[in-house]
Amino acid sequence: MLSNSSFSTGGSHGEEQDPLLPLPLPHTTPYFSPMIHIRQLLISCAELVSQSDFIAAHRLVSFLLSSTSSSAYGDSTDRVVYHFSRALFLRISRHTFFDSNTFLSSSSSSASSPICLQALESSYFYLNQVTPFVRFCHLTANQAILEAVEGQQSIHIIDFDTMQGLQWPPLMQAIAERSDPLNPPFIRMTGTGHNMETLQRTGDRLQNFAQSMGLRFQFHPLLLLHGSTADLPSIITLFPDETLAVNCVLYMHKLLGEDSNDVNLFLRSIKSMNPKIVTLAEREANHNNPNFMQRFISALDHYTTLFDALETTLPPNSHERLALEKVWFGREIVDIVSSEGEERRERHERFESWVDKFRSSGFSSVPLSAYALTQAKLLLSGHYHLEGVEGYKLQIHDDSSFFLGWQNMPLFSISSWQ
Known part of the structure; x- marks a missing residue:
């Protein structure tokens, strides 16, 4: 020193x-x-x-x-x-x-x-456009959801921290391409956030896109206040004929605090809703x-x-x-x-910590498919490969989680659970 x-x-x-x-x-x-x-x-x-x-x-x-x-x-x-x-x-x-x-x-x-909402939304759009990190998480999570809801006519997606909803048009398009145009599935999405105006704008955009794809679609905005994630079944309407998918892309770390009980309560609440799939993407950092x-x-x-x-x-x-x-x-x-x-709000944890939390709440990991791996490789080779530069690296762990990093440093992880 x-x-x-x-x-x-x-x-x-x-x-x-x-x-x-x-x-x-x-x-x-x-x-x-x-x-x-x-x-x-x-x-x-x-x-x-x-x-x-x-x-x-x-x-x-x-x-x-x-x-x-x-x-x-x-x-x-x-x-x-x-x-x-x-x-x-x-x-x-x-x-x-x-x-x-x-x-x-x-x-x-x-x-x-505090920063203005427009600047925050713009920066998130840049993050999605100019780096592969968010696209990688969205692409892999979407593939896991697509495979989990295959052939289902009533699909409910709960998306935590929806923001602009950039993740969902590709999934809607994939579902539409696999569906009977005379009998398309009904997709109901509950999108959560902290600003109702943003959620409503996002819902309108997704509604218009779903209509252009010939899909039946409803969007339900949900403001989540601090502590309200502990009893989700009481604030989110569920129907018995729905196949439920829960999306937690770059969200779970926001529940961490001085007392980690919020995460445990959240996961047990999700588990009680009996989802077919839960997708998790987080920073690989402590x-x-x-x-x-x-x-x-x-x-x-x-x-x-x-x-x-x-x-x-x-x-x-x-x-x-x-x-x-x-x-x-x-x-x-x-x-x-x-x-x-x-x-302090930014409390990222490494993947092994999330594994412990999910398993202790009764979840089991779901293997990510070979097709999901192929898509991730295509994303990196098609848009972010630079000749002569050893850059973005994709790593696989036990077939159930992917890691995206730069050179030899993992930066983001994605996995799915049930």
Whole structure:
């Protein structure tokens, strides 16, 4: 770990730098040449924070923020330094008298404040369009649902955190292609979220698309308040002749908190509804660790890999990438690093943790089909394969779960249960 004396900027021997003065620019020091040194500086700053040495931590994070290696517009390394330094500065400012606006602009320091719905929806659309991660989850979950409801005339899909409903048009089209046009199945969808206007717009779009496919379709918007997931059968109407599918794509981690009982209650509530299939997609990361240093290093590894993937997929000055990193990934980093307790919302856990939770609630894993694997491979080879670049990697675990990562780092997992 770097000591306070590591940040001396010159002057007489042994003279200490004023902690409130800016540190020298990085081109005057060898620390900022390879990525491994920058990574160590971020970890050293996090260690100082974990030890409540906020004066030394402030000096180091000020150095990082004022360096040329910290930029939202630079390469992937610059962007990692930028977002993690901001998050560390915000955490330090919450424990000290340091003003978070000293180095952070008003726009960047608002990373932990509420964001407009339109910006959030746009960033999710970019996430779906410019990376394979969401498409991979949607495609694999849809194939599992399609196989589970094969030949059924009455289908009920409960989709948690529906947002724009980007997942569902491909599934509707696949169901329509397999159905008798004179007797199409009836699809009823319960879409959950936190904004009724968004849900209603999504329902209207899906209704219009289903009609164009010749499908009978109903959409039921459902606002889910905190704690309301514990007794789902009392708030979701079920019919005995329906085949039920439950979709939890990038949703379950939102139920995690200081008390993990919410997840157990949710899963038992789902189990009591007797679904034919439950699809689960989550980040492959451990951001729910109560130990700050372990959580910080896990997040640093995860987002460094994500930003490397974006660097290869998108051009340097891509507006889509900038919006995605600011509104989506940047805000996640701020939450993971700067927040604690009930205030912290981004609590991703690794796949093995979800396996334990599902099994303890009475679920068994359902193998993902060979066709689902073929589709996932086609997605990556057709849209995200770059000549000469060893990039996105697909891994299979026990035929029941797929992992999508960048190079050798898994980033997302998808599985199905019953």
